[in-house]
Amino acid sequence: MRIGVLTSGGDCPGLNAVIRSVVHRGVVDHGDEVIGFRDGWKGLLECDYRELDLDAVSGILARGGTILGSSRVQPAHLRDGVQRARQHLADLGLDAVIPIGGEGTLKAARMLSDAGLPIVGVPKTIDNDISATDVTFGFDTAVGVATEALDRLKTTAESHQRVLIVEVMGRHTGWIALHSGMAAGAHAIVVPERPFDVTELAELVGKRFAAGKRFAIVVVAEGAKPRPGTMEFDEGGKDVYGHERFAGVARQLAVELEQRLGKEARPVILGHVQRGGTPTAYDRVLATRFGWHAVEAVHDGAFGMMTTLRGTDITLVPLAEAVEHLKTVPPARYVEAECVL
Amino acid sequence: MRIGVLTSGGDCPGLNAVIRSVVHRGVVDHGDEVIGFRDGWKGLLECDYRELDLDAVSGILARGGTILGSSRVQPAHLRDGVQRARQHLADLGLDAVIPIGGEGTLKAARMLSDAGLPIVGVPKTIDNDISATDVTFGFDTAVGVATEALDRLKTTAESHQRVLIVEVMGRHTGWIALHSGMAAGAHAIVVPERPFDVTELAELVGKRFAAGKRFAIVVVAEGAKPRPGTMEFDEGGKDVYGHERFAGVARQLAVELEQRLGKEARPVILGHVQRGGTPTAYDRVLATRFGWHAVEAVHDGAFGMMTTLRGTDITLVPLAEAVEHLKTVPPARYVEAECVL
Amino acid sequence: MRIGVLTSGGDCPGLNAVIRSVVHRGVVDHGDEVIGFRDGWKGLLECDYRELDLDAVSGILARGGTILGSSRVQPAHLRDGVQRARQHLADLGLDAVIPIGGEGTLKAARMLSDAGLPIVGVPKTIDNDISATDVTFGFDTAVGVATEALDRLKTTAESHQRVLIVEVMGRHTGWIALHSGMAAGAHAIVVPERPFDVTELAELVGKRFAAGKRFAIVVVAEGAKPRPGTMEFDEGGKDVYGHERFAGVARQLAVELEQRLGKEARPVILGHVQRGGTPTAYDRVLATRFGWHAVEAVHDGAFGMMTTLRGTDITLVPLAEAVEHLKTVPPARYVEAECVL
């Protein structure tokens, strides 16, 4: 068979491991031919691709990023391109396309699948917010990077007797905040699923100082927001430099907590380091298994499906289900984490 | 309530995280008192313990080892001590004991539970071989340490044009070998579940060199053995220094492969580094959740049970089931890994 | 002898290693008694201290922060306290004080020494800007943390086809920027010693894209500033939240480069992670040697001196010399680094 693969959306540790696994399973075990489209859907629409043989994927297992490049494409743009995509598949003699991507990519994959194209999706998001799978690769690496940073920040917070407000990734869900906060023993964890009451937060941190502790670490997901009416909050838009990206919950929370507690409070924004670099062993194994099973799905003709992890098994679910709703942090998990406050 | 906790068996990253979590959940949230028995079951039998308050567990979340110490105790010895254990529980006013340990510990826990003692077990093994749970804490750290070592060894193998035979932990099961081997892109993975044929192995590695590659990495679990008749094999016992521990599959395999392939082959035995040191974020979260849910089980009176991970949930299973059989690597997983050979 | 030790100024990996070494060398080898003043000079002025025996320093070698706490004290305040300090030394029967700190601390040490107090200084700064020593501990750790972050950021920059402007520590000198930038292969390095011309910088980065590269990494020390007249620049003061710390060169440079290059440019501010957490082996060895030699200096009566590294030797220099001028990046080093642009 001839299989096309592409990576779409934000950077995520493990993308190269999937690509490599598709090539290994396809080429070595099935005698397939594999090509890689460049820069996501764009490569499919513009028929921009490269052959992927064993040499092409040699040494990439542990490398961050994606050797195929990535880009974001407008759904409308892709919708207009269905006919073109179909034609390119025919021209290239492709039997299947394996797109690796997050929510947007998988929605696009579903649309193309509904239009009759032979698609098997592989989910990808460091945010871990795809409901059809227990975990997505990239998440473990992001949590690991954030936890290591938190470990380091603890000693510096302690030496300077400070509150540190550490902003981690998670625009819509708090998984990275929850896991890195639990792993590092953060004293409060703030997630988008549950708007925070700054008064409660200040009391919580204040109690810690009252008990004789010299510092506190608050982990906050970038998408967290205060409960309406509890605190003035600039939701962003543009900052003074005209950049949307500079507004941030950590900085505003630091100002607020400093005023309320009379303790030095500093924001730390971990940023892009969470999504780059070499994947953890966990993510490499998961990504490799996803790639392997995606090839199997192609050979089984299981189109319109997506690979998922359920317990310790890799299974398939319809793309339609996969993107139905966001996997948010359930209240029970939040309660568990409170034990570490 | 008053709860006793103890750690038994081999060192495992995450033990301290469980202890800390038991104290946090118990003391802070339930108003419990917690004591820790020293050196495993020995502490219970000899009534050797310390109070565990919040200060006692401050700063231990990320630390390897166990602040309570550990030891191995003969089952017979423990059986004779049931009455004493019961008495000590009464003397100390304990409502429950939470033993954290591997197969041996959990069997002992079951025996005490059957004798009517209020026990909630927490499984622990870096080998990941307890069937009642998807994963045990410590495993991810061990795989991570082994993978990092394999990453390093690859460049040195390549520069010296060698075969490296890397022995990882796993006396009865090949989980660490499988996962670290997949994560690092090993060219062959040898596990106890499937006795190896050295001729096949030599062919596999030989093909790699024939294809122009300059090195090969073979990951082998310490408990792996050759298929009878395929290779002379010293199963160990004592070595020339009278120590059982020096016989090893990696060294014998290196000799054999070197002779068959005519390539320099070197054994590397990773050893104890795999079970020491700071746990990964994954293991800290899992250990923390286990501790939390063990306390809940105590408060629910769910004695004779053990915490387990099922998918993303922590649930309870009877201790009786937990230790029924070893969780071995299923053939399907082994097939997946072959794609990386 | 009786020796007092204190840590003053900002957090720096290796402080605990010095403290431990002073105690080991003093107590074990010389039979000294060692006490530690709490929170820097404040502890000396307020006679707030603790005994430091072997148990007190057990397990701290690899820990970041300082078990003694730290604080900043106004020079004037300390000047007024000389008499009190002298009295406390007499009261405590101390033969010497070993302050561990940066430029401010060493100036204070010199002042106290000039006033006749028995002082041996140990230099400390992650910025590496003390001229009397080849290197200070903490610097290697800071460079290592920054380099690891840069390694991670490279793959994400490449996947997103971006310019990343990464701000590292260094208010007055560019040592961390220079070394981490060289180590990570940054495409431009901007240091305080040499005000940058944004036009030149844009050209340099632009040439890279023109040559077909998909990303660029610019490392900039937090204290770097544009050459006057080349770019509007907000030197800080207060930001919109009333906090001095939010103004930053990386953010302003990102805006400017994005406009000039028409490429997405993003700032990443590494911040406090650079100064916290476990020290590298290099820093632990250097810190241990400094502590050892400080005790020797005390026993030799070499007061008013400071430990320094010269080549591979630890020697002593007068405190007076030690703080005379800042060690800036010499132009020759900057030229070397340009080869990596």
Added chain:
Amino acid sequence: MRIGVLTSGGDCPGLNAVIRSVVHRGVVDHGDEVIGFRDGWKGLLECDYRELDLDAVSGILARGGTILGSSRVQPAHLRDGVQRARQHLADLGLDAVIPIGGEGTLKAARMLSDAGLPIVGVPKTIDNDISATDVTFGFDTAVGVATEALDRLKTTAESHQRVLIVEVMGRHTGWIALHSGMAAGAHAIVVPERPFDVTELAELVGKRFAAGKRFAIVVVAEGAKPRPGTMEFDEGGKDVYGHERFAGVARQLAVELEQRLGKEARPVILGHVQRGGTPTAYDRVLATRFGWHAVEAVHDGAFGMMTTLRGTDITLVPLAEAVEHLKTVPPARYVEAECVL
């Protein structure tokens, strides 16, 4: 100019950083052409090489190993090949050769230089035993890897109440043992420069247990030997499998200490992980500077010289001096380290 570069001898983190730096400085700044000989001197003798342009060295800065390959060649073989080497230089139009290697390589370099070939050497050894330079790249990485392993082993030794004898690299000198042992707070450090008295060692470790400690870590360089008459010692040759490499000081010392102390003692042999994988930031900077200055030396016609680090400066020394004697651990350094016993 046209410059040839080659890497010879054992793997060492930083080799690729030197190669990259030679190409960057040569090609970008001087307009040179650079070629790389494959597999060390062998490539020069057999005229086996590849062109090295900017693309060829892209992305190799942080990679372990050497993209040029390495091998060992007999001095006699090389001596016979001087004429051939000269001819190949002429054929290829080379103005200079930069060999990167350890003692053997530098001796060969000197021999070729004495024969009139235009050579500038770059020293390389993880052992740090070249006397003409303060430090060699690779050493810091090796020490870092060993220290991280020691950090991990500490917790496991403590949990199991064991003596761990950890064997690190260092056939003739104890630098890695000294630095990793100091960095990790080992309780005894054994180096080749000073044959050990096993009775003293047992007393030292025994005192620790007598003082109530539960474990001990002994770091021993692979080349360490007992003082004659203090202990039976198998210097190696062949082991039971006919392999020279399996005899080892750590294993023999473990047996001896276990018998004398009545405590479980286990050997751990760190092995090849110390010389593979990504270099530390320190090593990358040093290697980059060496490469840069080697190119400068070529352009200055400073043949027969070798780059060295003196304090913070890179300077040149005659190859003749460089290999005169081994840089051993001076007694003073050993005394310093005893403070951590």
